[in-house]
Amino acid sequence: MAGIYIHIPFCKQLCFYCDFYKSNSLKEKPQFIEALKHEIELQKNYLEGEKIETIYFGGGTPSVLNGKEINSLFQKLSEIHKITDNPEITLEVNPDDIAKDYVCEIKTTPVNRLSIGIQSFFDEDLLLLNRRHNKRQAINAVKLSQSAGFSNISIDLIYGIPGMSVENWKKNLEQAFEFNVQHISAYFLTIEPGTVMAQLIEKGEITPLEEEENVEQYSVLLEQMVQNHFIPYEISNFCKEGYFSKHNTNYWKQEKYLGLGPSAHSYNGHSRQWNIAGNDKYIQSLMADSLVFEREILDPKRRYNDYILTSLRTMWGVDLKYLEEEFSKEARDYCVSLAKRLLEYGMIDIKNESLILTKQGKFIADNIISELLMAD
Numbered sequence: 001m002a003g004i005y006i007h008i009p010f011c012k013q014l015c016f017y018c019d020f021y022k023s024n025s026l027k028e029k030p031q032f033i034e035a036l037k038h039e040i041e042l043q044k045n046y047l048e049g050e051k052i053e054t055i056y057f058g059g060g061t062p063s064v065l066n067g068k069e070i071n072s073l074f075q076k077l078s079e080i081h082k083i084t085d086n087p088e089i090t091l092e093v094n095p096d097d098i099a100k101d102y103v104c105e106i107k108t109t110p111v112n113r114l115s116i117g118i119q120s121f122f123d124e125d126l127l128l129l130n131r132r133h134n135k136r137q138a139i140n141a142v143k144l145s146q147s148a149g150f151s152n153i154s155i156d157l158i159y160g161i162p163g164m165s166v167e168n169w170k171k172n173l174e175q176a177f178e179f180n181v182q183h184i185s186a187y188f189l190t191i192e193p194g195t196v197m198a199q200l201i202e203k204g205e206i207t208p209l210e211e212e213e214n215v216e217q218y219s220v221l222l223e224q225m226v227q228n229h230f231i232p233y234e235i236s237n238f239c240k241e242g243y244f245s246k247h248n249t250n251y252w253k254q255e256k257y258l259g260l261g262p263s264a265h266s267y268n269g270h271s272r273q274w275n276i277a278g279n280d281k282y283i284q285s286l287m288a289d290s291l292v293f294e295r296e297i298l299d300p301k302r303r304y305n306d307y308i309l310t311s312l313r314t315m316w317g318v319d320l321k322y323l324e325e326e327f328s329k330e331a332r333d334y335c336v337s338l339a340k341r342l343l344e345y346g347m348i349d350i351k352n353e354s355l356i357l358t359k360q361g362k363f364i365a366d367n368i369i370s371e372l373l374m375a376d
């Protein structure tokens, strides 16, 4: 089973922290959709006929697409690919795009999962992040999506926002639980180089939280999720039983995926490739019948490192049997020998021949992961 990711590279306003590829000029949307359909044709053999289990409209802001545009893209995909009978089809939506008419329109498309970019229910955080929506729109977005009949809803929240207190972070989580949504992604705010947020911090206009405050917010997150019966299935992802994001889980389980649109990444088990990040160049090259991308062939060391990087962040962990079957006995032994010290320190556990982060380990997940990688 494989997945398809479609990158919608437009945003009506640019958030200060975000370094995903997007443009705030929507003028080219019609040409972009035509180019995308052409890319679907050009890339028709990439997945070698594998059935499509998940389709994910990400961004940027996929909710700049109307129902007709989503239907036409889905139609094109189903002409080219075999899609399972019950695919998971996710649309990322921004709260300021959610009105009653819009969600009802989306409900008539094959989209069956919404991922709403709330980030925070506090206006002060939303202003600091330069989000386009406010608290009232955030609340309405969830309510309207539920009233329209969506029963698989995820919301994105961010913690570690400068100025955010632990109290407010708890309130954000409580508000999320009150809605009874099926899935929550809670990300630690990363300060990406070159973003407005990074510049504001550099100039001293914004002060990041202290390390202890970030740690406390993550600790609250883990506690609250368990208390509210959410499964912590990945460092930043939590769901009610049966509501794992199939699309993201497939990335973490090394399934193949095709990424369409500017900057989108694809993976076929042997190589990764990524499209050019530029709307003009993307559209022009497709009009000239070609696709501009770069490709990296993955040698065994790179594939091993990619597997450790993604799997250790999940509750399924690093499967030692898989390491032996997919790589070699040496790769398994190498990993086990590096893991010994981490096991002694209680940072990881070993269960059913899998290495799994303990609660303590989750706080320093990136360090633990780097301990298990193969050096260059």
Ligand SMILES: C[S@@+](CC[C@H](N)C(=O)[O-])C[C@H]1O[C@@H](n2cnc3c(N)ncnc32)[C@H](O)[C@@H]1O
Pocket (backbone or CB within 6 Å): 017, 018, 019, 020, 058, 059, 060, 061, 062, 092, 093, 094, 095, 116, 117, 118, 119, 156, 157, 158, 187, 188, 189, 190, 191, 192
């Ligand atoms: C790329 S956005 C696309 C979704 C949609 N455009 C939105 O903003 O609501 C996907 C999610 O990534 C998260 N994100 C993006 N940049 C981030 C950063 N620097 N730190 C933490 N989370 C980030 C946000 O929670 C966001 O909802």
Ligand code: SF4
Pocket (backbone or CB within 6 Å): 010, 011, 013, 014, 015, 018, 019, 020, 022, 059, 060, 061, 094, 117
């Ligand atoms: S966080 Fe979402 S809305 Fe904001 S700039 Fe990034 S992609 Fe656009």
